[in-house]
Amino acid sequence: MSGVTNRTVTDGEDDSRLDRWFKQHYPSLARGRLEKLLRTGQIRVDGGRVKAGHRLRAGQTVRVPPLGLETAAPAPARRLRSRDDTAGHQATAKLLADAVLYRDDAVLVINKPAGLPVQGGSGSPLHVDGALDGLRFGHGERPRLVHRLDKDTSGALVLARDAAAARWLTAAFRGQDAQKLYWAMVIGEPQPRQGQVDLPLAKRPGRAGEKMTVDHESGNRAISRYTVVENLAGKVSFVAMTPVTGRTHQLRVHMAEIGVPVLGDGKYGGKEAFLVGDGVSRKLHLHARRLRLCRPDGEVLDVSAPPLGHFAQSLAFFGFEQAAGDAAFARLFEVGV
Template sequence: MSGEVRQFTVAADDDGIRLDRWFKRNLPEAGFGQVSRWARTGQLRVDGRRATPGDRIEAGQIIRVPPQGEEAPAAVRPQRKREALSEDEVEFVRSLVIHADPAAFVLNKPPGLATQGGTKTKDHLDRLLDGLAGETAARPKLVHRLDKDTSGALLVARTPRAAAAFSKSFSGRTARKVYWALVAGVPSVEDGMIDLPLAKQPGTGGEKMHVDEGENGQPARTRYRVIERAGNRAAWVELQPLTGRTHQLRVHMLAIGHPIVGDGKYGGQDAFLTGTISRKLHLHARRLRIDHPDGGRIDVTAELPEHFAASLASLGFDPALGDALPLDEIKFSETPEGKRKAASAVAKARRKERKGERRSRRHG
């Protein structure tokens, strides 16, 4: 293998990251120095073009990794030191497993637990994965992510072969994900498609996204339907992301004037309901369906976290209605009237946002 050129398809959850960060996530044995040398000599390429470590990559692009130094000989390759976990931590991560087979685990990630670590994030799920490896098995590998405050189904590969297959499914859009969300207000189009490009919001250090229909915007599509409504106060919605942009569901629902309940980062005070409704984010990865590397499919549903279930009960929603629509039944309003209403909702939300900005400047 060390004498062969390898090609990798950028997965949906690596969309928009720097190339050097991709190597750190996916080929950690290739250090920054090695990657830089490949770039300087023109051996590192993305979609056939020369690339540098600082280039941003997009889902679906092909990364060419040269053979030199790609893999150290097995006898001298340094072994990754396993994370020392407490018995409670091992018991905790094992309690999250809702599906297990020789190729994969599916976990029901709780809200408030980051998927991966960062500069200020030391407590995260990736650190706990050694608790699923056992004494001799390979360490499981994340193949996609959920936001820290989003709960629900998260796939973890148990072998390198499975990780490659699952990553291909995510980047090729054959994997299907269904989210449940509670949103403020009720969308005027009850079964629709949000097709609005997204980009990083300037001045936020890349921490926030926004709708950008200019040259920086990347295509983003979300299919949604209203499951139940509580008058005009709130709606329980099903969301199916057909692309994998950062914070896509949160930004798209805000764009049509209905922020996800608890999402103060994007919706501000409009994202919170009065009364007994929790202030936590109400966004849950309810279902994941993906092709299995050995044939067939993994199709798993994840139970709601306590705060989300309590909110549905408080609003009088019937949980049995949530899984009523078959996953393959994609119906949405593409009629002229449906498109007009969707566009009107977006325009109204933007006018409200601009009005709020003007008010802030007056009182600033």
């Protein structure tokens, strides 16, 4: 019989009922026993007691007590870890340890590189979640995910270093208390130059995988604010944005819907999301630049992630000023749109 384990809810399991999550992962666990484990607090989500009908959110941690079951179903789309995977996760942990932007006893903030998923998937053997054991820095608990960034989005990613921190951080992100500043380069120039996009989004299947689409009948409300930082001859703009709500791919879909797809976002912008010519990367140009939120003790956590790789190279190529991008924070949050 194994001991207590903590499992992270994946993106594909977002909004699943807890009882159905257990049925999927532990099919031989009887319903009556599940209810008893929940009543006695042996099963918890982010450290708190919950009921069988609790809706899970991606990034939450499910505490699973010793069950004494012979087998447990693996998480969907996750391979058994091979020796190569283990070595890969160790290398990823070292990469992320060098990318730490902020660390204290409760919080860890890293500058996630573009191309690295936060959680695993069918084509992603290496990811942040798989490397968290290597980011303890002498702390007893394994860091926990409290929010996520898209695989191809770079920038500030917050990790909780214990259960208490996971609770208040998760509440801050879910309650829209966290101020998140994103930088992007988009094709063309948004009109007006500063505004708000309010279009409901829903997830739809497709031949190339799931996509978010605007759905005025059954979509969830999604609001994004943006302001143009600089524009180059009407061809490409440096834009600062913030997602007021937190829907999947929200900023990318909203920019594409108003006719200015994020540079390199073929998924939502198609061929119009790319510039012809040398010197510009075809990768997604979206970066989580700054994160600001209030801690339970009243102190403010304010962390900025310097752009790296292709994003930094494109800023220099177009001659866009980072200082101007930082100045947009006041326009989006302190003054509003």
